[in-house]
Amino acid sequence: MTATHRLLRGPLFSCLDDPGEENTPLADTTLYREDGAIWIVDGHIHAVDDHAALAARVPADTEHVDYRGKLMMPGFIDSHVHYVQLDIMASYGRELLDWLNDYTFPAECRFAERAHAETAAERFLDEMLRAGTTTAQVFCSSHPVSVDSFFTAARRRQLRMIAGKVLMDRHAPAELTDDTLGGVRDSERLIADWHGRDRLAYTLTPRFAPTSTSTQLDAVGGVLRNAPDLYLQTHLSENRGEIAWVSELFPQSRDYLGVYEDHDLVGPRSTFAHGIHLDDGQRRRLAQQGANIAFCPTSNLFLGSGLMDRLACREAGVATSLASDVGGGTSLSGFGTLQGAYQVGALLGQPLTGWQGFYRLTLGNARALHLADKIGSLQPGYEADIVVLDPDATPLLSRRLSQTSTLAERLFALMMLGDDRTVAATWTNGQRVHNRD
Ligand code: GUN
Ligand code: ZN
Numbered sequence: 147m148t149a150t151h152r153l154l155r156g157p158l159f160s161c162l163d164d165p166g167e168e169n170t171p172l173a174d175t176t177l178y179r180e181d182g183a184i185w186i187v188d189g190h191i192h193a194v195d196d197h198a199a200l201a202a203r204v205p206a207d208t209e210h211v212d213y214r215g216k217l218m219m220p221g222f223i224d225s226h227v228h229y230v231q232l233d234i235m236a237s238y239g240r241e242l243l244d245w246l247n248d249y250t251f252p253a254e255c256r257f258a259e260r261a262h263a264e265t266a267a268e269r270f271l272d273e274m275l276r277a278g279t280t281t282a283q284v285f286c287s288s289h290p291v292s293v294d295s296f297f298t299a300a301r302r303r304q305l306r307m308i309a310g311k312v313l314m315d316r317h318a319p320a321e322l323t324d325d326t327l328g329g330v331r332d333s334e335r336l337i338a339d340w341h342g343r344d345r346l347a348y349t350l351t352p353r354f355a356p357t358s359t360s361t362q363l364d365a366v367g368g369v370l371r372n373a374p375d376l377y378l379q380t381h382l383s384e385n386r387g388e389i390a391w392v393s394e395l396f397p398q399s400r401d402y403l404g405v406y407e408d409h410d411l412v413g414p415r416s417t418f419a420h421g422i423h424l425d426d427g428q429r430r431r432l433a434q435q436g437a438n439i440a441f442c443p444t445s446n447l448f449l450g451s452g453l454m455d456r457l458a459c460r461e462a463g464v465a466t467s468l469a470s471d472v473g474g475g476t477s478l479s480g481f482g483t484l485q486g487a488y489q490v491g492a493l494l495g496q497p498l499t500g501w502q503g504f505y506r507l508t509l510g511n512a513r514a515l516h517l518a519d520k521i522g523s524l525q526p527g528y529e530a531d532i533v534v535l536d537p538d539a540t541p542l543l544s545r546r547l548s549q550t551s552t553l554a555e556r557l558f559a560l561m562m563l564g565d566d567r568t569v570a571a572t573w574t575n576g577q578r579v580h581n582r583d
Contacts, residue, residue: 149187152576153204154532155197156213158182159557160220160524161509165501167457169554176501177524178553184218186530189304189575194524213534216570217560219504220522221280221531222480223511224470226379226419226440228285229270229296229309230254231473242385242449242474250473254312255321257287263295271299275580277479278533278569281512281521283349283379283417283440283469284309288322290332297340304344304575306521306529308377310351311336315362318353330365337369341376345529345575349377349417355392355405367410377415377515380406382439383428384420384451403428412437415516419471420445421459422452429462438514439464442471443486449474456487457496467514468506480507481564488562500557529575535560536570536582543568 159178165171183197185204193200230253237249257263274282286292286309293311300307311333315326324332333350341348350366352358358366370378383389383402392402399405403424406412414436421432421439432439441454459466469475470483477483484503491498512522520529537556538544543563550556560568572580 150576151205151208152186152211153200153208154184154186154211154213154218154573156182156216156218156534158184158194158218158524159504159553160194161501161505162523162525164510165505167460167499167502169499169501171501181214182218184524184530184532186576189530191524191526191528191530193526213570215538217535217537218524219533219535220508220524220528221533221572221574222278222507223515223522224274224279224282224480224483225417225438225467225511225514226285226442226469227282227472227475227478229267230257230285230287230292232266232270232273233473235473236476237473240449241387242451243387243391245449245474251319251322253473254287255319257289257292258321260291260295263289263292264299267296267299271303271305273478275572275574276569277566278535278572279478279480280531280533280572280574281306281515281517282308283377283515285351285379286311288312288314288324288329290336293336293340297346301344301346303579304577306345306517306531306574308347308349308515310349310377310379313350313352313362313366314357315359317357324362326359326362327365329362330369333366334369337373337376347377349379351378352380352411354381354388355402356388356395360396360409363405363409363411370413371410374413374415377417378411378413379417379419380411382406382418382421383423384446385449386423389423401428403431407431417467417514419469420451420454422446422454426458426462429459429464433463437464438467440467440469440471441487442469442475443490444476444482445471445474446490447486448476453490453493455494456491457494465514466506467511479564479566481561481566481568483507484561500554500561503561504557530573531575532573533569534571534573535564535568539564539568539570
């Protein structure tokens with residue numbers, strides 16, 4: 147079969163490394179081309195350069211796509227999201243533990259039904275691509291069929307996705323509760339079917355310490371020890387009531403993080419959602435294991451969970467990723483997440499720059515998920531997952547951006563005012579999978 151060549155022409159921006167926290171990026175950490183182009187061969191980026199340089203080199207049968215006046219970036223990444231909670235976003239008036247019982251668990255019960263899971267997976271992926279998000283680490287429900295449905299839909303669209311079956315063997319409705327070891331066996335079957343297939347990967351998913359017995363957590367730790375290329379995702383220190391409950395349930399462990407350490411669940415491929423109420427010692431313990439904290443600002447604000455201290459994490463050397471945490475989060479859009487992150491940062495005296503924001507949403511998240519050799523940057527050899535942003539998406543955005551004179555100002559205003567309307571097109575694996583118009 148002959149290769150398919152495409153040349154996407156237009157302004158482009160990508161991070162090559164962490165630009166730092168200042169409003170001037172560190173040297174050689176960012177790439178910007180005003181009249182740039184991305185040369186895609188099949189599913190991969192072949193070259194990135196000025197348009198004139200690449201136009202002279204591409205073969206005659208290349209498909210040319212004109213994105214002049216737009217802004218191309220690597221596809222956005224969401225390090226923690228629950229696809230099974232789309233239907234309970236914006237449910238009123240509860241903090242975490244009541245929110246789980248009153249809204250979340252009833253919604254997740256519906257995923258026992260294959261037809262519901264299949265439809266929800268398709269609608270969720272439609273929404274992700276509309277928002278420019280091309281990769282996510284996803285919580286399914288405790289039903290294996292919710293995972294099969296999700297991976298089937300993601301595979302058909304050739305997406306790079308990480309997902310797993312929720313494990314819970316206590317403190318949840320009977321319809322959602324695993325047999326302690328049966329839930330782990332179900333996970334092993336799903337791993338055999340899906341992990342490493344095309345662009346898919348499996349993440350072990352004990353929901354959080356209160357809903358698993360020590361026996362179940364031990365069994366999960368055992369699976370992880372035997373297959374270190376698997377991911378693990380769970381929740382940590384999100385809410386004060388939750389933390390007090392964990393200390394009652396696991397009195398032998400030194401603290402909440404200690405529960406996960408005691409069951410061998412903390413490693414370089416572990417993502418801990420929230421991690422708000424941690425001290426420096428706990429942050430350093432996470433850093434030593436190379437784990438990452440998924441910062442979920444819109445969820446933390448919506449559920450009143452607290453303000454996550456991003457710079458304290460940086461100081462302690464622990465990686466932070468950026469996540470929507472829908473349905474606790476109020477936006478599936480990476481822009482919504484960045485706006486929340488800025489607001490939380492503003493309340494802590496650590497305002498997020500546009501450079502750092504877009505870095506986190508792309509290469510930073512790819513690094514946290516050990517995918518930075520494949521996605522998150524516009525470089526030769528990377529998979530062609532690309533979002534095309536429209537600075538003229540709305541009259542207001544257009545007007546505001548016309549008042550900017552530097553790229554720093556432009557990226558920041560775009561970050562604060564962007565939303566799903568700003569996403570003109572989304573490409574994954576070298577193919578256009580969303581077109582706004
Ligand atoms: N802690 C345990 N489960 C959940 C969940 O579904 N969402 C959030 N935000 N926190 C959790
Ligand atoms: Zn969550």
